[in-house]
Amino acid sequence: MSAVNPGAVQVEVRADGVAIVWLDDPFESVNTITDAFGGELERAMAEVHGNDAVVGVVLASRKKDFIVGANVDLLSALPSPAAATAKAKELAAALDRLRQKPSVAAVHGQALGGGLEIALACSAIVASDDPKTGVGFPEVQLGLLPGANGLLRASDRIGLAGALDLGLTGRTVRAKKAKSMGLVDEVCPGAVLLEVAIRRVHELGESKRDPEKHGPQGKSDVTKMLLEKNPVGRLVLFKKAKSAADAKAHGNYPAIPAILQVLETYGAKGWDAAAEVEARRFGELVFTPESRALLSIFRAVTALKKDPGISPEEVASMPKPKPIERIAMVGGGLMGGGIAFVSMQKGVDVRLKDRDDAGVGRGLAHVKKLFADRVKKKRMTKEAALDAWGHLSSTTDYSGFGRAEVVIEAVFEELSLKRKVLAEVEAVTGSDCIFASNTSSLPIKDIAANSKRPEHVIGMHYFSPVEKMPLLEIVRAERTSPEVVARCVALGKRQGKTVIVVNDGTGFYTTRVLAPYLNEAAFLLSEGVAIDRIDRALVAWGWPVGPIQLIDEVGIDVGAHVGKITTQAFGERMAPPGPISRLLEDERKGKKNGRGFYEYDEKGKRKGVDPTIYPLLGIEPTHEIDDSEIQMRCSLAFVNEAIRAYGDGILRSARDGDIGAIFGLGFPPFRGGPFRWVDSEGAEKILSKLRAYEQRFGKRFEPAPLLVELAARGGTFH
């Protein structure tokens, strides 16, 4: 980052006395709040306030977004919580001065975090009706809170409950919705945005209002009166919000209680007290390990967006990879349908093949439903859904495969079947066509063993449900060409995925590290620890679902099948405890057939643990152990295998290992991923825990060589 950004904020004074303050950081593709940017904005505002000819101000961006938030580097540069608090206060004070003259924020594109705080600090907000225009406070996702009175100003506009929702969910609200909530004042077509904002400046100039006044604006409705204007009502409101947040966050996200506290204080004690709490809590949050971890994820994701998936030398050695416009899917199940959906949505043509019409029909119905849901939730227009639908066709043979640039197979996880499909596909496609296997465990080199063009064979491991899961794990076999990797990475990004590229090997990265984790849960169960105890302990540690529930959701049969493959490849340390095989003999496949570790109702909704499971496994679920032992045994099994995979050269970086674990498998994000977690705990400490378990439970806890080495030299992964 440059220390001085000349020209990031430019002032244009119009003949009618309205000054346009243009936001346009010349060194960044988007406007973010940096020290330099903030300084320039202050200077510009001082200039317009000092100029008697200026009657009012419009803040507008020349970028495709307004301001996307504070620059994360600004936060990392702060030396202490006190400095962070001071920085927040400084920015808040600067924003307070935005209303000295009538000011209007003309918001086109995103106004997030600090960007929304700036807009809210203006006298009025006019937003464009562009679908990309949106406002929100994503700070909570980084373990922070908006530190420049944003929550308070939002509360003035939309009430405490509305501000709580924005603050706690971090969601982005589209222009039209923001208008109906009262968060913005006016929505107009982008082409006339500036004109409308200027007109509003003049209108504001004529009306008499106190620019310094804080507090609720506009009409207040009955709910607000009942809930927010009296202490009892507020108690109800905050109690509800707290319990909802706890149910999701399990106390692992310190930003959540901080946001609640800020708004609770505002409701009870007013602006000054709340602003004080806000600045203090902001300062503290910046220095929590949770926020540091979440910021590291944010940085990693940002870096991955720019990562072509191959080395700089490889990039230099080849022409720019051609974007992929047409794919074909072999296998139209949930996976194939999901991949089709995320592709069509971005205008990629999809040819969906299944064995028979019934299979194709189920695939089409699945894709249709995904679109219908988007339309119903107003996340997509009917017209856009129809347009996307035009990119789909289906077949029961290989007709129409001739022009496919990538064929993705999502057939049953069986080597001979995948080889057969590969041979069939190679027979009907062009010599440039990429064959991507959506295998979750089989080495790509084995699938490509008889390929005519192994340099065109790759793994694209999507996670189910594809339309929701953010990760794509691309598996590069030894013979896969860098161009093929780069094209598939670009396709994955277009499909909206965060893409990591890993090297070939059984289970690659994600499946390989998941196996010992799930096994350990099974070991705990076989020792007599109750199923719900195990799951609850790991959810409390931060996993989205417990391991046993996860087995039910993935499918016990699928888990057992993949388990066999990983055990074959890695030997004893991957072997699950024996009695688990009895489940399959008892026709238990998990959620999909309504028979698993848990019971399910007719609609497939999970109920409690199935009590008949214990006698079936010959277990009495009475063994009492500490939650921490459950958490450590499972998580360390996971982390240790992640380090092994890294040591074996499967991962390109620890960063990819963290992202894969968090986005593909649900590793607790606030811990930053397995590698960052080891860094924050200390390699030595992790090593000694593993050694202790190794003594008690044997070889499956044998520490990864890389961890031993790291501990010996006191190093870190990052």
Added chain:
Amino acid sequence: MKSNYPKQGQRIAIVEGVRTPFARQSTAYKNMSAQDLARTVVKELVLRSEIDPREIGLCVYGQVAPSVHAPNIAREVVLGTGLPKDIEAFSVSRACATSFQALTSAAEAILCGQHTAAIVGGADSASDVPVTVSTTLSRALVDLTKAKTLPERLRILSRLGPKDLLPVPPALKEPTTGLSMGESAQKMAREAGITREAQDAFAHRSHERAAAAWKDGIFEREVMHVLPAPRFDKPITEDNTVRKDGQLSAYAALKPVFDRKYGTVTAANSSPLTDGASALLVMSEARAKELGLVPLGFLRSWAYAALDPAGWMLMGPAHSTPLALDRAGITLKDLDLIDMHEAFAAQVLCNLQAFGSKQYAQEHLGRSEAIGEVDDAKLNVHGGSIALGHPFAATGARMVNTVLRELKRRGGGLGLATACAAGGLGAAVVLEVDS
């Protein structure tokens, strides 16, 4: 007569053809509009052709009963199938000969050098017909949008009687003669002396041949499978109009429809109301060759003709065929296959009679000699519209596709596809497949 048939190398190639299975009104496609059917078939056409869609510059498509939602179906087809949005498009209508028109309009554009490749075809849904409101109600509604005060609005509404509120189904009668298609066929049968038995036998022949063709897999390449929305769980893979083991005796049991007392035209010896869509990909011969494509065959010549609908309205084939043959520089006996649209058995039989009649040629066609006797072995070898169904705008492209593929199966040759159409129109195209 001089042929104006394009020289070898400059012909119109038909490089791919596909259609949906045809389905009786309100059966398999009851939840699909003609537009949905059209998009489904065109998407499949382009993919099966395996050509780069950027080769295509034009889409000419038709629908006989046009939708009020999408008056230019051709453009909707382009926009709803992920095709490049710069493919220009216009819709055509020539009643039952609509997709002949789509084909020849595209051929003209290609011959003029305006385009090199085009999508053509047609779709109709008898399940999704444009039911409208009465003229009185329609006028009142327009007036209401202009009325400013309540009394004005009430005055306009008071013009309406209960009868004006009834929906109006699409007209089935000829606007100028007041006769329906079936009534015209009935009139022709009566005046030409075509017996009920002959009609029933011809209809039975159509079903037998269509059933045999399906059984032998003849249609496998040209008919796609459709999984009708919204549930996609009931695939339709064959025309559901074909009677697979009908008995000739059963035809006699039906009551005549258009003249209950003296008539001979029944539901069984007429084509049914049908839903379906078809499409062809046409290209200049030169471009097809450059791309290394092996066309199904070529369009050699075409002709349209018209006669007074108050007379024998459905004689279009007899009037258009000799023109097309002349333009192709051939005579009827040069043809290996003749495909005549079967609107009604009576209409086919009347036309066949006229083909062989010197008198008809002299009195109606201004020709000294008969067109020629049609060899039954060459006629509608895989059945026709009576058995396969007749989604109006889709029929022409269906016929062209079937004739070309059959000629190819036989190692090449010449074929004719001809149809009658409402208003006394006729269409004929001569097709050829190189041996």
